Amino acid sequence: MCGIYGYIGKEKALFHVFDGLKRLEYRGYDSSGIAYVDKNGKIKIIKSIGEVENLKNKINFCEKSNLAIGHTRWATHGKPDIKNCHPHFSEHFALVHNGIIENYKDLKSQLNYKFYSETDTEVIAKLLEENYKKLINNSNKEISILNIIKNSLDKLKGSFAVALIYKNNPQNIYVFKKNSPLVIAKNNQESFISSDINAINNCFEYYSLSDMDIAEIGENYIKIYDENLNLINKKKIKKKALNYLTSKKYSHNMLKEINEIPIALEHIYKEFQTKNFFNISKKIKEYKNITIVGCGTAYHAGLYGKYILEKYLNKKIYSELSSEFKYKNIIINKNDLVIGISQSGETADTISALERAKSKGASVLVITNTPNSTMTRLADYLIICNTGPEFGVAATKSYVSQIYTLYGLACLSINKKINNSVINSSKKLLKEIDKFEFCKFYNKEKFFFIGRLFDSVTAFEGALKLKEISYVHSEGYCAGELKHGTLSLIDEKSLVIAIITQDSIKEKTINAIHEVKARGAEVLVITQFKDFKQLDNIIELPLIEEDILSVLSIIPLQLFAFNFSLMKGLNPDKPRNLAKSVTVE
Ligand code: M6R
Numbered sequence: 001m002c003g004i005y006g007y008i009g010k011e012k013a014l015f016h017v018f019d020g021l022k023r024l025e026y027r028g029y030d031s032s033g034i035a036y037v038d039k040n041g042k043i044k045i046i047k048s049i050g051e052v053e054n055l056k057n058k059i060n061f062c063e064k065s066n067l068a069i070g071h072t073r074w075a076t077h078g079k080p081d082i083k084n085c086h087p088h089f090s091e092h093f094a095l096v097h098n099g100i101i102e103n104y105k106d107l108k109s110q111l112n113y114k115f116y117s118e119t120d121t122e123v124i125a126k127l128l129e130e131n132y133k134k135l136i137n138n139s140n141k142e143i144s145i146l147n148i149i150k151n152s153l154d155k156l157k158g159s160f161a162v163a164l165i166y167k168n169n170p171q172n173i174y175v176f177k178k179n180s181p182l183v184i185a186k187n188n189q190e191s192f193i194s195s196d197i198n199a200i201n202n203c204f205e206y207y208s209l210s211d212m213d214i215a216e217i218g219e220n221y222i223k224i225y226d227e228n229l230n231l232i233n234k235k236k237i238k239k240k241a242l243n244y245l246t247s248k249k250y251s252h253n254m255l256k257e258i259n260e261i262p263i264a265l266e267h268i269y270k271e272f273q274t275k276n277f278f279n280i281s282k283k284i285k286e287y288k289n290i291t292i293v294g295c296g297t298a299y300h301a302g303l304y305g306k307y308i309l310e311k312y313l314n315k316k317i318y319s320e321l322s323s324e325f326k327y328k329n330i331i332i333n334k335n336d337l338v339i340g341i342s343q344s345g346e347t348a349d350t351i352s353a354l355e356r357a358k359s360k361g362a363s364v365l366v367i368t369n370t371p372n373s374t375m376t377r378l379a380d381y382l383i384i385c386n387t388g389p390e391f392g393v394a395a396t397k398s399y400v401s402q403i404y405t406l407y408g409l410a411c412l413s414i415n416k417k418i419n420n421s422v423i424n425s426s427k428k429l430l431k432e433i434d435k436f437e438f439c440k441f442y443n444k445e446k447f448f449f450i451g452r453l454f455d456s457v458t459a460f461e462g463a464l465k466l467k468e469i470s471y472v473h474s475e476g477y478c479a480g481e482l483k484h485g486t487l488s489l490i491d492e493k494s495l496v497i498a499i500i501t502q503d504s505i506k507e508k509t510i511n512a513i514h515e516v517k518a519r520g521a522e523v524l525v526i527t528q529f530k531d532f533k534q535l536d537n538i539i540e541l542p543l544i545e546e547d548i549l550s551v552l553s554i555i556p557l558q559l560f561a562f563n564f565s566l567m568k569g570l571n572p573d574k575p576r577n578l579a580k581s582v583t584v585e
Contacts, residue, residue: 001074001579002086002098003027004182005199006163006173009190009219013037013068014059020192021052021070023199026391026580027098028074034059035087035094036068037170043094047085051574066219069163069173069193071096074579077104078118088122090129095164097121098195099180100584102158124162127152145169146229149176149214153227159348159584161209163193176214180583181346181374183208183237184215184222191217195583196346197239197372198389207234208377240371245388254392254469254572258558262427264387264397265404265551269420271386272408280365280381281412284313287337287363291318293325293353294341295582297395300461301402302341304550305410307454311547312410322353323585334361342366343390343398344581345373352585354378367405369398383409392573393580394469396558399461400426400551407548422551425542433556436539438563444495444522447474449557450482451499452509454550458499458526462557469565469572479512492520497557500527501541501549526553 003024007016017034025032032055033047048055052072071086077100078084086096090113097120101107104120113126131151135143145166159179166174175182175193185192185203192200197208205222209215212227213234224234245263250256271277284290290309292302299321306319322340326349332338338357342350345368354364354375366379369387376382385401404422411418447466449459456478463476477486479498490496496516500509506529513523525532528541528549539556541549565572 001028001076001581001583002195003072003199004069004096004098004161004163004193004195006069006193007190008067008173008217009187011064011066013065014063015061016192017068017070018052018055018059020194020199021055021072024194024196025052025072026393027195027583028072028579029574030073030075030080031082031085032070032072033085033087033096034068034070035089035096035165036065037165039064041170043165043167043170045087045089045094047082049080049082049085067165067170067173069094069096069165076100076584077120083117084119086121088117088119088125090125092132092167093125093128093164095121095125095128095162097124098161098583099159101156101160103156107155124152124156124160127155128164145174146214146216146225149174150227150229153212153214161195171218173217174214175209175217176212177209178211179348181208184217186222189219191219191222193217198370206237206239208237237372252392252562252571252573254394254396254562257390257392257397258555258562259430260388261397261400261430261555262423264385264401265423265426267386268401268404268408269418269423271383271405272412272418277383277408278412280383281409283381284337284365284409285413288335289316289318289332290337290339291320291325291332291357292339292341293320293322293350295322295347295349297399297461297464298341298343298347298350298402300457300464301399301406302339303457303460304403304454305339305341305406307457308407308410308547312414312416320353322347322349326352326356330356330360332357332360332362336362337365338362339365339367340375340378341368341402342375343369343395345370345375346581346583348583348585351375351378367402369401391580393575393578394465394558394561394572400554403550404548407551419545419548421544422548425544426552426555428542429552429555433539433559436556438560439567441495441522441524442564442567445472445493446489446495447472448482448486448490448494448496448516449474449476449499450479450496450509450512452479452505453502454547455499455501455509455553458550458553458557459497461554462497462499462560465558465561466564468578469561469575470568470570471576472564479509482512483515487515487519490516490519490521494521495524496521497524497526499553500525500529501546501553503529503546506531526556
C-alpha cells in the first residue's frame with residue numbers, strides 16, 4: 001500500500017508530484033505529503049490529512065522547484081495524523097516509504113534519537129542519520145551517500161521501497177527497495193519515480209529496480225547500483241499501454257467499472273482466441289496438482305476456479321488464501337502448478353505465496369489485470385485479463401473477468417466451446433437491474449448471503465462487497481451451513497439473499513429459504529429459474545449455461561453494495577481503512 005511518486009527536472013516538481021499522487025491515491029488515502037527542494041536548495045515538507053486533494057490547498061504551485069518526492073499513505077504504524085504522515089525526516093534526510101520495516105522496534109531501541117512519530121518509517125530516516133554520523137567520524141574524505149544507504153539498507157528487515165532527498169546533495173533523488181515495487185523513468189531532461197509504473201506517463205525509458213538495488217537519479221541520468229555498489233547496466237522494461245475501456249462519465253469509479261463488465265468480457269473473449277491462452281489451457285492438464293491462490297475477491301475467483309476445473313478436468317483442485325498458503329506446510333513440487341490470481345499483480349501475500357511455490361519447484365500461472373506488475377515477472381505462464389484499470393477499491397469488473405478467464409481455461413482444456421452469450425446477457429442484466437429498488441432493504445440491519453457450490457462463491461463475494469463499502473455486518477454462507485449455528489442470528493431485522501443458479505441443488509437452497517422465512521427474515525432471490533414467482537423479491541438472471549452464471553449473479557450484488565453505500569452517505573470508491581492494492585503482508 002501507499003504510493004510513492006517523485007520528479008526531478010524542470011521547475012514544476014510540485015505540480016508533477018501532486019499530479020502523480022492523485023493517480024496513486026488508490027493505494028492509500030489517509031494522508032499525503034511532499035518533500036521538495038526550494039530555489040535556495042533547502043528541503044521543505046508539506047503534509048495533509050485525508051485525500052490527496054487536501055494537499056492542494058497547502059501547495060504554492062507557483063513556487064519553483066526542480067525536485068520533489070511525495071507519498072499517499074495507508075496507515076500501518078500510527079494513526080493517520082500529521083506527525084505520522086510521510087515524508088519523514090532527520091537532520092540530513094527526508095524520505096517516503098512504502099512497505100513495513102519489520103525490525104523497526106529493535107532498530108528504534110538501538111538508535112539514540114528522539115522519535116516524533118509512531119511510524120516504522122521514521123526509523124529509516126534516523127538510521128541513515130546514524131550511518132551518516134558514523135561515516136563522517138571515521139573518515140576525513142568526502143562521505144558517499146551510497147555507502148550511507150548501503151549500511152542502512154543492510155540493517156532493514158521487511159518490505160520497503162524508499163525514496164529520499166539528501167540535504168548535502170539536493171540535486172538528486174535516491175531510491176532503494178526490497179519486496180516492494182519501484183520504477184524509475186526518464187525523458188529529456190527529467191526523471192520520475194513511482195511505486196506503480198502506470199502512474200508515469202510518456203517517458204521513453206523505464207527501469208524496474210530489483211531487490212537491494214540502489215539508484216541515484218538526476219534530471220539527465222539514472223545510475224543503478226547492486227547491493228555491493230557496483231554500477232549495473234539495467235535492462236529497460238516495456239510499459240504496456242493500459243486500456244481505459246470507456247470514457248463515459250459516471251458518478252463513481254465503481255459504477256463505471258460495473259458498467260464496463262460487458263466490454264471487459266469481450267476483451268477476455270478475444271484473449272481466449274490467442275495461442276498463448278490455448279497453450280496454457282492444454283498445459284494445465286499435464287500438472288499433477290493444481291492450487292489456486294489469491295486474496296479477498298481474487299480468492300473468491302479462485303474458489304470458482306476450483307469448482308469449474310474440478311468439474312471439467314475431473315481431478316482434485318485446491319484453492320487457498322495466499323496469506324495462509326505462504327506459511328503452512330505445503331506439499332508441492334515440480335509436477336505441480338500454482339495459479340495466482342490478482343487484479344493488481346502487486347498483492348504482497350500473493351507474491352509471497354507464488355515465490356514460495358516457485359522455491360518448491362512448482363510452475364506458476366499468473367492471471368492478472370495489470371500488465372507491468374510484479375507478479376507478471378514471477379510467471380511461467382501469464383494471462384492478462386485486459387479489463388482496463390480498476391480504480392474503485394471494491395473489485396468488480398476484475399472479479400467477473402477472473403471468473404470468465406477460469407471458465408475459458410477449463411473449457412479449452414477439455415475442448416469445450418466457450419460460451420460467449422454471457423457478454424450480451426451481462427448488458428441486458430445491467431439494464432434490467434437499473435429498475436430494481438434496492439432501497440426497500442435499507443432498514444435491514446443484518447445481511448446473509450447464501451448459495452451452494454458456484455453460488456456459495458457468489459454469496460461470499462456479495463457479502464464482502466457489502467461490508468467493504470457500506471460498513472454493515474454481512475456474512476456469506478454455504479446454504480447448508482446456516483442450520484449449523486448461524487440460524488440463531490436470523491430474525492425480522494435480517495435480509496437473506498439467496499443465489500440459486502444450479503438446478504441440481506436448487507431444492508436444497510429453497511429449504512434454507514423456508515427456514516429463514518419462518519424466523520422472520522426477508523428474502524431476496526437471485527436466480528434464472530421461474531419457480532420463485534410467488535416471492536416478493538426476485539432479481540431474474542438471463543437464461544444461460546449454469547456453469548457461467550456466476551459471471552452474472554454477482555452483478556446485482558455489486559450494485560446492491562454500491563447503492564447501500566451511497567444511501568449511507570459514504571463514498572463507495574474509497575472505503576475507510578482500505579486501499580486498492582495491498583502491498584504489505
Ligand atoms: O489486487 P488483488 O486482486 O490481488 O487484490 C486482492 C484483494 O485485496 C482485493 O480483491 C480486495 O479483497 C478487494 N478490495 C475486494 O473488493
